[in-house]
Amino acid sequence: TIACRPARDSTPESGQNRPNAGRTVRSAFGSSYGRDKQMIGNFYFTHVPIVLCALGAAVCITPESRGKKMPTWQILLPGLLAGCGALILIVYPEISQLFRADLWTVVALSALAGAARGWFMRKEADHTFGVVRVSRARDGRWAAYFLVLMAILESVAELATPPDDHTFLPTMEFFTIVPAGYLLGRAVLGWFHARQSSHVDLHDA
Numbered sequence: 001t002i003a004c005r006p007a008r009d010s011t012p013e014s015g016q017n018r019p020n021a022g023r024t025v026r027s028a029f030g031s032s033y034g035r036d037k038q039m040i041g042n043f044y045f046t047h048v049p050i051v052l053c054a055l056g057a058a059v060c061i062t063p064e065s066r067g068k069k070m071p072t073w074q075i076l077l078p079g080l081l082a083g084c085g086a087l088i089l090i091v092y093p094e095i096s097q098l099f100r101a102d103l104w105t106v107v108a109l110s111a112l113a114g115a116a117r118g119w120f121m122r123k124e125a126d127h128t129f130g131v132v133r134v135s136r137a138r139d140g141r142w143a144a145y146f147l148v149l150m151a152i153l154e155s156v157a158e159l160a161t162p163p164d165d166h167t168f169l170p171t172m173e174f175f176t177i178v179p180a181g182y183l184l185g186r187a188v189l190g191w192f193h194a195r196q197s198s199h200v201d202l203h204d205a
Contacts, residue, residue, distance in 0.1 A: 114143075129203060133202060147183065
């Protein structure tokens with residue numbers, strides 16, 4: 001007696017449709033993986049430079065806070081790096097954020113406070129050798145440290161929260177932009193005032 005093969009089921013759950021179902025699952029998985037990969041790529045593309053700019057500002061301002069001689073142009077570096085990091089934070093993910101009046105009000109007020117500090121800082125400038133010495137101004141160092149802290153916290157919060165839950169962003173932006181604007185205004189006016197100040201011989205100092 002020849003045993004008959006069981007009839008192949010033609011229902012949607014049968015093996016006949018399994019290849020299509022498998023392709024659908026793989027397609028959905030690939031699409032989800034692609035989105036996750038793109039989100040992670042965007043995260044590193046934007047937040048790593050923000051943190052690096054903040055760290056660079058903290059490193060560059062160290063000689064100033066210790067009252068050491070340094071090239072006059074180095075006064076600019078902490079503010080420029082902090083400003084670049086804040087600008088990246090503002091324009092990501094929508095460049096239209098550049099046109100927010102409330103954001104620029106915060107930037108302007110913090111920059112004005114920093115500019116006043118940069119102008120009135122005690123400094124000695126040697127115009128012959130192009131070096132300057134600031135008298136142990138620690139406010140810039142603490143502002144840079146705070147900026148580093150906020151840049152790291154903002155990056156961790158961005159990575160840990162769902163993409164549709166960014167209620168923390170306005171607060172994070174505020175506490176990142178304030179020290180960045182302060183350092184920028186402080187650096188620009190400090191550099192300008194150093195170039196205009198009286199010559200002091202620092203060659204042997």
